Amino acid sequence: MLAKRDTPSWNEQTREVVDRRLALAVAEGVLSDTQLATLRAITTRVCPDSPERPATTTLAMVVRKIGKDEGDGHRLDCLPRTAECWRRGLDAIEAEARLRFDRDFAELEPDNANKVLGMVEHGEVCAELWEDLPSELFWKWRLLPDLASAHWAQPSLWSAMGFGGPASPRGYVRLGENRRDPWEAVEESRRPLRGWPQHHER
Amino acid sequence: MNDNPQERPRALNGKAPDVFTRGGWVPMREYGEEEVDFVIVGTGAGGGTLACKLAEAGFSVIAMDAGAYWRPLEDFASDEHHQSKLYWTDERIVDGADPIHLGANNSGKAVGGSTVHYMMVSLRFRPEWFKSRSKLGYGVDWPLDWREMWRYYREVEQTLSISGPVRYPWGPKRPRYPYRAHPLNAPARYLARGAEKLGIAWAETPIATLSAPRGKAPPCVYRGFCAAGCSTNAKQSVLNTWLPRALAAGAEIRDLAMVGRIETTNGRVTGVHYHRGNEWRFQKARNVVVAGYAIETPRLLLNSASCEFPDGLANSSGLVGKNLMVHLNQSVYGYSQDEIRSYKAPPSLALTEHWNYEDAGKDYHGGWCYMAPGPLPADWARTVSQRGLWGRELLDEMTRYNHAAGLKMVGEVLPGERNRVTLVDETDQYGLAIPQVTFSFGDNEHAMIEHALDFMDRALEVVGVTQRWRNESETAHLMGTARMGHDRATSVVDADCRSWDIPNLWICDGSVFPTSGGVNPSLTIQAIACRTSDRIAELASRREL
Numbered sequence: 250m251l252a253k254r255d256t257p258s259w260n261e262q263t264r265e266v267v268d269r270r271l272a273l274a275v276a277e278g279v280l281s282d283t284q285l286a287t288l289r290a291i292t293t294r295v296c297p298d299s300p301e302r303p304a305t306t307t308l309a310m311v312v313r314k315i316g317k318d319e320g321d322g323h324r325l326d327c328l329p330r331t332a333e334c335w336r337r338g339l340d341a342i343e344a345e346a347r348l349r350f351d352r353d354f355a356e357l358e359p360d361n362a363n364k365v366l367g368m369v370e371h372g373e374v375c376a377e378l379w380e381d382l383p384s385e386l387f388w389k390w391r392l393l394p395d396l397a398s399a400h401w402a403q404p405s406l407w408s409a410m411g412f413g414g415p416a417s418p419r420g421y422v423r424l425g426e427n428r429r430d431p432w433e434a435v436e437e438s439r440r441p442l443r444g445w446p447q448h449h450e451r
Numbered sequence: 452m453n454d455n456p457q458e459r460p461r462a463l464n465g466k467a468p469d470v471f472t473r474g475g476w477v478p479m480r481e482y483g484e485e486e487v488d489f490v491i492v493g494t495g496a497g498g499g500t501l502a503c504k505l506a507e508a509g510f511s512v513i514a515m516d517a518g519a520y521w522r523p524l525e526d527f528a529s530d531e532h533h534q535s536k537l538y539w540t541d542e543r544i545v546d547g548a549d550p551i552h553l554g555a556n557n558s559g560k561a562v563g564g565s566t567v568h569y570m571m572v573s574l575r576f577r578p579e580w581f582k583s584r585s586k587l588g589y590g591v592d593w594p595l596d597w598r599e600m601w602r603y604y605r606e607v608e609q610t611l612s613i614s615g616p617v618r619y620p621w622g623p624k625r626p627r628y629p630y631r632a633h634p635l636n637a638p639a640r641y642l643a644r645g646a647e648k649l650g651i652a653w654a655e656t657p658i659a660t661l662s663a664p665r666g667k668a669p670p671c672v673y674r675g676f677c678a679a680g681c682s683t684n685a686k687q688s689v690l691n692t693w694l695p696r697a698l699a700a701g702a703e704i705r706d707l708a709m710v711g712r713i714e715t716t717n718g719r720v721t722g723v724h725y726h727r728g729n730e731w732r733f734q735k736a737r738n739v740v741v742a743g744y745a746i747e748t749p750r751l752l753l754n755s756a757s758c759e760f761p762d763g764l765a766n767s768s769g770l771v772g773k774n775l776m777v778h779l780n781q782s783v784y785g786y787s788q789d790e791i792r793s794y795k796a797p798p799s800l801a802l803t804e805h806w807n808y809e810d811a812g813k814d815y816h817g818g819w820c821y822m823a824p825g826p827l828p829a830d831w832a833r834t835v836s837q838r839g840l841w842g843r844e845l846l847d848e849m850t851r852y853n854h855a856a857g858l859k860m861v862g863e864v865l866p867g868e869r870n871r872v873t874l875v876d877e878t879d880q881y882g883l884a885i886p887q888v889t890f891s892f893g894d895n896e897h898a899m900i901e902h903a904l905d906f907m908d909r910a911l912e913v914v915g916v917t918q919r920w921r922n923e924s925e926t927a928h929l930m931g932t933a934r935m936g937h938d939r940a941t942s943v944v945d946a947d948c949r950s951w952d953i954p955n956l957w958i959c960d961g962s963v964f965p966t967s968g969g970v971n972p973s974l975t976i977q978a979i980a981c982r983t984s985d986r987i988a989e990l991a992s993r994r995e996l
């Protein structure tokens with residue numbers, strides 16, 4: 250993906266935006282140390298980085314969103330604003346981990362961390378801090394969309410999924426199925442699609 | 452100097468941004484605080500179109516927008532996340548059984564309104580929808596006649612150089628579209644083949660992006676970032692069609708100008724209080740037009756309550772904010788062995804309006820059409836993750852992106868008073884009470900969704916799309932909340948978009964729709980704005996303004 254950075258597929262604005270994103274550092278002072286450690290661990294579980302690809306700045310993007318208390322233009326009536334919602338959710342996940350496994354969330358084995366997250370997802374939580382923060386709504390309206398939006402704003406994830414990437418001023422010419430412009434990435438994934446015979450290499 | 456257009460207004464000192472050149476300017480007339488004929492609140496499909504037409508008719512016009520004045524060539528990146536600067540993301544509360552997603556999905560905050568990031572699908576209403584109560588037995592009748600609307604549709608189609616098919620398969624005969632249709636991308640070809648196999652008609656979608664150059668705008672290069680703003684100007688938005696004309700005709704546009712309150716004295720409006728450049732100002736006007744879309748319009752009317760109008764302006768019917776409608780936007784996706792790469796070209800290049808025109812076999816009221824979507828990565832990740840996927844599963848699912856093919860409906864939602872916009876105590880960055888948007892589907896919507904999803908599922912199955920799944924919750928577009936009608940007890944404005952209660956207060960945007968129809972609304976909003984301008988000119992010539 251980044252190999253196309255200096256071609257006519259990327260305009261100056263896009264280069265700037267993506268460069269800034271790739272250089273984004275995790276802002277300090279937005280979250281407490283425990284909250285940040287929890288969020289880092291959640292990010293690893295929900296939106297893992299691939300060991301073969303450049304690291305992402307997903308965590309830094311979410312922390313920035315929390316720091317700016319950025320809204321989305323729709324907030325469920327029973328959820329607080331972005332920053333407060335995240336802070337309370339992180340504290341509650343930490344409390345849930347302590348309650349279930351007597352450890353910090355960030356120190357849990359991957360399996361146990363996934364278990365805690367599954368409980369949050371399905372509303373099967375016990376910690377008191379969830380009392381006025383419905384965990385499945387926190388998951389569905391805050392945690393998952395924020396993480397997914399930030400993770401798939403990362404060029405390395407665009408590459409992984411075979412997305413053509415930025416495309417201006419040069420767009421595309423070949424639009425039909427199984428057609429690819431010479432400047433579009435070849436399907437990188439050599440894995441067969443689940444459930445299908447190996448066939449689609451062209 | 453700070454030249455961030457979201458922090459510092461651009462349209463100042465006798466010039467406005469030239470949207471066709473980097474760093475360019477065009478001359479702009481300025482009225483200062485002098486009383487003008489019209490202040491228009493909002494410069495989107497309704498307000499921007501009306502600003503142009505009224506200025507060309509010789510009225511003095513100031514059009515204000517809370518959003519920034521962008522120059523697409525220099526300001527837009529090929530990046531979903533960055534381009535969220537085009538969305539209305541101020542605080543809004545959503546509730547009800549089916550709370551709706553706004554922001555990215557539903558409303559814009561920019562000079563040019565939501566059309567700066569709309570998908571450009573430009574469809575006419577089915578004629579019977581204007582009389583859906585008397586002709587089809589549901590909803591309410593519009594006070595407009597379809598034949599008159601047909602003429603205004605034509606005007607808008609020509610202004611936007613709509614690309615479309617030579618012959619349109621549904622409805623009364625219409626002239627051919629101004630520009631030839633675009634070539635189909637893979638998702639559109641799938642749609643066409645599926646429709647053919649199921650024995651229904653399909654067509655190339657009439658769409659507001661150029662298939663040949665026009666003036667300073669180049670043809671579409673099929674980059675597919677339409678919903679994130681078009682960086683080439685191929686997209687025919689209000690920003691690069693009606694507004695340059697409005698400026699040339701002497702309208703003033705004020706960007707980063709948030710109207711907080713409309714002032715009234717003795718039963719008439721006298722002007723607007725607006726926030727620009729860190730202060731509140733007052734602009735006098737002989738007429739005020741509200742065109743902020745179906746949430747901000749009722750919000751402003753309600754926030755303008757006074758001793759004289761304690762329930763908000765134009766609200767003697769009690770209907771301001773009520774009858775909010777969206778469109779059903781559910782979809783079915785699956786995977787193909789072909790590489791689809793649906794990120795190429797504008798989404799929705801082919802459609803079928805079959806179920807807008809065929810009523811037999813339905814156990815519900817209303818119509819729907821479907822198109823072939825082309826989601827960008829983050830949008831796709833959010834959609835896929837809502838199926839309960841995260842971690843490794845989500846990553847794996849995302850690697851199949853290039854093979855995903857889908858169909859997405861635009862379906863009619865019936866008007867109902869329980870779906871509404873109200874105000875809550877919390878305030879926004881301007882100190883104004885924020886809106887609460889309450890929405891739930893009814894039985895009719897559930898029945899339509901079921902029929903549509905089953906049908907789209909088959910339309911994918913017959914073209915070899917397997918492992919299909921349904922996205923059952925999405926909605927799009929906003930309508931209602933200040934409906935037009937035949938009488939003051941059951942509507943907020945008359946056929947001319949003039950409020951029943953206050954003769955010099957007008958509403959001209961998506962909120963005047965009494966019913967929603969089964970097609971995307973922007974062409975109809977613009978057609979109504981063209982008609983409203985003609986009516987205003989006529990009323991003025993008879994001294995009835």
Ligand SMILES: Cc1cc2nc3c(=O)[nH]c(=O)nc-3n(C[C@H](O)[C@H](O)[C@H](O)COP(=O)(O)OP(=O)(O)OC[C@H]3O[C@@H](n4cnc5c(N)ncnc54)[C@H](O)[C@@H]3O)c2cc1C
Nearest residue numbers: 493495496497517564565570571572710743960961971973
């Ligand atoms: C992603 C997306 C895709 C879409 N695709 C299509 C499509 O393919 N076809 C189609 O027909 N429609 C589409 N639409 C819908 C279409 O864009 C809208 O229906 C249409 O633009 C609404 O017109 P409007 O004039 O009512 O409001 P808008 O175009 O939203 O304009 C309202 C303007 O008013 C301003 N405003 C609001 N309140 C105030 C205030 N108090 N003071 C100052 N300014 C204010 C806002 O900033 C905004 O710019 C799409 C919309 C979105 C978001």
Ligand code: SF4
Nearest residue numbers: 671672674675677681
């Ligand atoms: S596909 Fe066409 S209309 Fe869409 S953003 Fe690209 S050039 Fe603009």
